[in-house]
Amino acid sequence: MHKKMGRNDLCWCKSGLKYKNCHEAFDIKLSEYKSRGSIVPPRKIIKNKEQIIGLRESGKINTALLDFISDKLYIGMTTNEIDVLIHEKTLALGGIPAPLNYEGYTKSVCTSINDQVCHGIPSDDVILEDGDIINIDVSTIHNGYFSDSSRMFCIGNTSPEKKRLVDVTKECIEVGLSQVTPWGFLGDMGQAIHEHALANGYTVVQDIGGHGIGLKFHEEPWVSFVSKKGTEMLLVPGMVFTIEPMLNMGTDDVFIDEEDDWTVYTADGMPSAQWEVMVLVTEDGYEILAY
Numbered sequence: 001m002h003k004k005m006g007r008n009d010l011c012w013c014k015s016g017l018k019y020k021n022c023h024e025a026f027d028i029k030l031s032e033y034k035s036r037g038s039i040v041p042p043r044k045i046i047k048n049k050e051q052i053i054g055l056r057e058s059g060k061i062n063t064a065l066l067d068f069i070s071d072k073l074y075i076g077m078t079t080n081e082i083d084v085l086i087h088e089k090t091l092a093l094g095g096i097p098a099p100l101n102y103e104g105y106t107k108s109v110c111t112s113i114n115d116q117v118c119h120g121i122p123s124d125d126v127i128l129e130d131g132d133i134i135n136i137d138v139s140t141i142h143n144g145y146f147s148d149s150s151r152m153f154c155i156g157n158t159s160p161e162k163k164r165l166v167d168v169t170k171e172c173i174e175v176g177l178s179q180v181t182p183w184g185f186l187g188d189m190g191q192a193i194h195e196h197a198l199a200n201g202y203t204v205v206q207d208i209g210g211h212g213i214g215l216k217f218h219e220e221p222w223v224s225f226v227s228k229k230g231t232e233m234l235l236v237p238g239m240v241f242t243i244e245p246m247l248n249m250g251t252d253d254v255f256i257d258e259e260d261d262w263t264v265y266t267a268d269g270m271p272s273a274q275w276e277v278m279v280l281v282t283e284d285g286y287e288i289l290a291y
Helices: 024-035 049-069 079-092 160-177 186-199
Strands: 110-113 116-118 133-142 145-154 210-212 219-223 240-243 246-248 254-256 264-266 272-274 277-281 286-290
Touching (some): 049 133, 049 277, 079 110, 116 133, 116 246, 116 272, 133 160, 133 272, 145 160, 145 272, 145 277, 160 186, 160 246, 160 277
Antiparallel strands (some): 110 116, 110 133, 133 145, 210 219, 210 240, 240 277, 254 264, 277 286
């Protein structure tokens, strides 16, 4: 339970403003939703103006890194070469690669090819081949603020089937963003994404989702992309989280590589695709912080 605040106390969000001029009306509205049984966000994940400025700067670097790598990919390139380029460029831009040494992860970026759903580990032994699709997932720390986004890339002569999977997955991001609005629900976005994927003949991975982000790499909430409208956490201004649906050409069943304990594969060996954006809920909609 939070200690009851006086209207003239400095607001809990550390904005420096009095509570009555900052989050009092917000908290009253939140209490109304909570009384109706809604899942409401904890205060610790609501970002203030100073924090949002810091997240924008981190997000700019993250986006710049994906822009940077987009024209560096070629047939015959190893995924470890991608890692080296991202690592060096991150440092050059004043950032720190967030994945490096995170829970034992040994690289600065995730590179997931074809039937790898996510968390593929860069290696000198993994070489980009003609027709591959690859997800490059970049995460950055800048002045203590975390950012995270990923893109799909087609290598050489990719088949129409794989290209369509990549394109529809990107469409799912736009469909999901259209449902991000203050005082809506995460489930609104999840259902919209799931329906768009199913309508195009794809499945959506259920066991892995998006996440809150900002002062830590992973914060509340966990974000499902197979959820139902009107469910999951309430969306409120100041929330920051990732939208990163993983669409599979076959079954939605996946497994984790037993050897590296990181790489997630589709159970049937069919291709998977993922795009990721980092989004801030605003007073009238959303702002993309990294893409």
